[in-house]
Amino acid sequence: MPDLWDVDHWVEEAALLPITKFYPSAITSSTSVPVQDVFHKLLTFVQEDRLFVRWQIICQSYDCVRTIAEVDDIHESVGSVVHCYFCEEEYEISTDMLCPVFGFKQHFREKIRQRAKKKHHLLHRPGQRF
Numbered sequence: 001m002p003d004l005w006d007v008d009h010w011v012e013e014a015a016l017l018p019i020t021k022f023y024p025s026a027i028t029s030s031t032s033v034p035v036q037d038v039f040h041k042l043l044t045f046v047q048e049d050r051l052f053v054r055w056q057i058i059c060q061s062y063d064c065v066r067t068i069a070e071v072d073d074i075h076e077s078v079g080s081v082v083h084c085y086f087c088e089e090e091y092e093i094s095t096d097m098l099c100p101v102f103g104f105k106q107h108f109r110e111k112i113r114q115r116a117k118k119k120h121h122l123l124h125r126p127g128q129r130f
């Protein structure tokens, strides 16, 4: 049974690692939460200013499938023309060419790091009662 709380947990664990960006599919493969549910959960983190989201424009050529560019705003990009420098194809950007990628807001990452340090400190102080 997939548990959305696993997404919170994954994000907080990943914030402690030297990961700069991640795809929702990375969470799905380690938590079994469906990718659509992961995506919606991550968007709530964006609203809460813990994460940012950017959109990668993926080349639609079967042999290429490279990331052509990365943009902040999905609405600005859809309908404009993009050129793939790898395979020389040109495309009008559509929503299915855009792949969301998430990253940590710096202040959120620092908060998680501070909290991890504190936990460590509390657990290892001898004779401390809670």
Ligand SMILES: [Zn+2]
Binding pocket: 059, 060, 061, 064, 065, 066, 084, 085, 086, 087, 088, 089
């Ligand atoms: Zn290409």
